[in-house]
Amino acid sequence: MFRLAVTMIKVGGRSCWRSAVPLSSKDFAQEPNISLKATYMKTFVVGDIHGRCAQLLNLLDMLPRDESTDKLVFLGDLIDRGPDVPGCVEHVLNLCTANPERALCLRGNHEQMLLDFLDGESMIWMETATGGDRTFEQYTETPLRLLSCQPHEAS
Numbered sequence: 001m002f003r004l005a006v007t008m009i010k011v012g013g014r015s016c017w018r019s020a021v022p023l024s025s026k027d028f029a030q031e032p033n034i035s036l037k038a039t040y041m042k043t044f045v046v047g048d049i050h051g052r053c054a055q056l057l058n059l060l061d062m063l064p065r066d067e068s069t070d071k072l073v074f075l076g077d078l079i080d081r082g083p084d085v086p087g088c089v090e091h092v093l094n095l096c097t098a099n100p101e102r103a104l105c106l107r108g109n110h111e112q113m114l115l116d117f118l119d120g121e122s123m124i125w126m127e128t129a130t131g132g133d134r135t136f137e138q139y140t141e142t143p144l145r146l147l148s149c150q151p152h153e154a155s
Helices: 023-029 053-063 085-098 109-119 132-140
Strands: 003-011 014-024 043-046 070-072 103-104
Touching: 003 023, 023 085, 053 085, 085 132
Parallel strands: 043 070, 070 103
Antiparallel strands: 003 014
């Protein structure tokens, strides 16, 4: 029976493989200092939360996640549509800040639409269909009112 002895080194705070040498059971008998410990890492990926913080918290509670080894990746779209956008954003930011090597949040298309709106590049975030009006209202406690730009009739 053959096994693999693996040497890990740290480079820039990250572990990486340095060498992998096949070992037989005879090698284990001759070298008492060799020990192998299996480490399993899972990656959980969550997307399209859209302001549904209660559902997000329930989902996170159900995950069999070990915070010290498993990764948690959010695929963006934390904002727009749901009833608690600020709660979602705050919770995900707290997770990522508390454990930056194990929790990561990517920018989704809804966050990009908001950034484009703030930069004056696009107004699509303001469309009701995107749910940006719900996010605006939740952060400002003011309903979003857009003025209609209709041409004036000549009198």
